[in-house]
Amino acid sequence: MKVRHKKLLSCLLVVIFLFTMLSGCSSKNTAVNKNTSNNSGAEATKEAEPTATAEANPLAAGIAGNTAPTDEEKAMVNDTLEDSYLGDVFDTKIPNDYSAYPMDATLDVWMPSNSILASVCDDLNNQKTFAQVEKLTGIKINFIVPPLGEETTNFNLMIASGELPDIIVDAGRYTGGIAAGVADGAYMKLNDIIEKDMPNYNAWRNSDEERRVTSVLDDGTIGAVYGLAPYNEWCWFGMLIKQEALDKTGLAVPETIDEWHNFLLACKKAGYDQPLNYGSTYGQIFTGILNGAYNVWDWMYVDKDGKAAWGPAAAGAKDYLTMMQQWNKEGLFNKDWATADFNQRMAEAASPDCAVMMDSPDTMWGYWKQDNNIDFVGALNPVLNKGDKPQQTYKNFKSTGTIAAITTQCDNVEAATAFLDFAFTKKGWEIYNYGSYGDVHLINDKGLPYFPEDGLMYNDPDGQPLSNLIWKYRIHSFANIRDEHNSNPLITAKGSYSGKIREYWTSNTDDSMTMPPVSFTADESSREGELGTILSTLRNEYFAKIVMGQLPVSAYDEFLQKAKTQGLDEFVQLWQTALDRYNAR
């Protein structure tokens, strides 16, 4: 009998133990501690009370051009809202209305992480830059971070639960977009609030037509705060040629399709067995690098008459496919272009078989130059006839892509707007993009922040690679004034020429056919999704098989016929309607 009981007891214990284990493994993120800060001693700790900008701090005059700031100067920059040392370096003056700060409040902010951020910072609540923003504004942020890779599930569970935080970063995740989020009553309509309580964002948004148009919905509703850049960021994808391949062949950087053809053949003769590395598993098959020469684009674009059109159906498609099929037959592409994943492509890139990559110069600067000491140059997208202007469909319309919404359950709207508005002040621009002063960045004599060579950014004590530090000492992407060109250390690092290549590409190509960021209504969006899946499946299959030579070029006619019967016209019409609405914003 006794033995029985013992058995029973131990068994029960095991069951209980199992249950606690199962239920205890994911409660970390769900518990949102609403620590309402004690308002009892409002005047208790005013250690670094930011001064209003009425009269400039006398220290501020000695900041610009200073390469060895004193502790006093560092404290002034890092702990106060003084910003008179910052220059007006862009076409538009960055606003600096700090009347809302300091403020005593706590906000819950849902924000997804990413693999890089997670590798340099295990908890967003300890992120250096955000901590500094908290100190400057007085607003405490309690970050709720979904587990890596489960953002979508976590987001939708949060929406379904009806328990919303104060602010949601990456608010575009809402099914049907921001418009649906406002219509369903999840996000606040911000039109009046921005006018009234967000002087900096309001001024910055309205200072430029592109910034204004991309941050509003078709019907004039503003449903979120959009990250807005001071300029159009450079395009980041194109043709990159190994310098040694140019030396070995003795040819100049090719410009036309025919010159490219000759160059690649010459490379093959010179021993580059698979000269052009061209992948398709993550989209390069349709980046417009080669097809753009034939005015054939990957997906939707705006044609010469300003109408929406579907790239794969354009007139030059057959010529493009003929050329591709021939190049493939001549062995000018990497053999496994249709199947190679990223790692395989990078291994191929460093091998002596490859002469040209289609990729990002930032990536290749790491893989080629830093890891293997291979010098390279950027070439413009090929054109059909000598003297034509190269074209591409990358344009970011001065938006950073990060969107923050204030939810309808936000109990302190004033604090939420103040926190988000800070990112659009001069001080916010400095801190978010360049991190803290003195150890991470300094200010040059024009009043523009930079990372000094002996600073933390290029000498990380943990030895993390530069590509990770973009999230360690600064914020790489947020609903803020993102200053990618001057504050991305990968571009500004000594010896890096990826920025130069990107700038060269951007300023020498025509991007007028790029489809702007239009938006769809809920019904349109579901139909667009349905037709889009059908059409992209069709396109990927036919184009890949024709290039491979598994189908003749004449199969293109069959492809076009199929696309038409499967609703191509309706699909284009959906986009046209959305484009008309966008143009009318």
Place this chain on the structure above:
Amino acid sequence: MNGRNDRKRKNSLTLDLIRKDFKKNYFAYLLIIPVLAWYIIFCYGPMWGITIAFKNYKPLLGFAASKWVGLKYFEEFFTGPYFFRTIKNTLMLNVWGLAFGFTSPILLALLLNEVRGKVFKKTVQTITYMPHFISLVVIAGMIHIFTQSGGIITQVVDFITGTEHSSLLGYSKMFRPIYTFSGIWQNVGWDSIIYLSAMSSIDPGLYEAAEIDGAGRLRKMWHITLPQIRPTIIILFIFAVGGLMGSSHEKIILLYNSLTYDTADVIASYVYRRGLQEASYSFATAVGLVSAVINFILLWATNKIAKKYSEISIW
């Protein structure tokens, strides 16, 4: 009159039996509680969520408040141009799986059962079930490497066919074999464990009797081992047929590309691509419901056939 009393007595008898059984084996009943609870909470509880297949589901509104749209999503699925292709590919991959993936663990178990050397047997078992513990993403990466141009498997294929291939993952003919045999490599050891355990409970007396009758190794395998594990095989087979319409999209998405769509694009991967553009829960649920219904019919039919011919069945 009489009958009713009889039935009453029977009822009280069975109740009595149950009570007795419970008293005697209450421990076993206790053990089943967590299992039951798990099924009720995680399998039966969420079932009413199936209604979203007939609604335009919006998470914020919840299941109840989302608008009914009737059979809209089913129509979308059945009338899509890729409907037949995805159905066919799903079935074909699973048929390949039944033909090769289902039989190989049985073969492996039979072979291992004949091995006398303890050390050798354990080593083989460990090696064969190791890949089961490797993450799918890593497995797919390995497959990519083995089948790239000049990869180990590609070289073998080149040698056999006498022509040079680029990556085998670019040929639609190759997709089913690659998918199926990599699946076998992954799971054969793991899946054979259940057969080995069934074999270990076979009465050795049977073998001795067969030996006296002059049966050799193969005869013993055929007339004793196989019939003895037949119930296990049949039950697992019924379950396997019940999964004919199901397929997980993860491995497919890691291995397929636009060149192999015509053999590799299955229902799950198509729905996944559709979901990339917008979280179409309702559509995915509708498709899942169709698959589940077909699976259930298959399961039921197989079960019926098995019952008729072998008296072994799930119910």
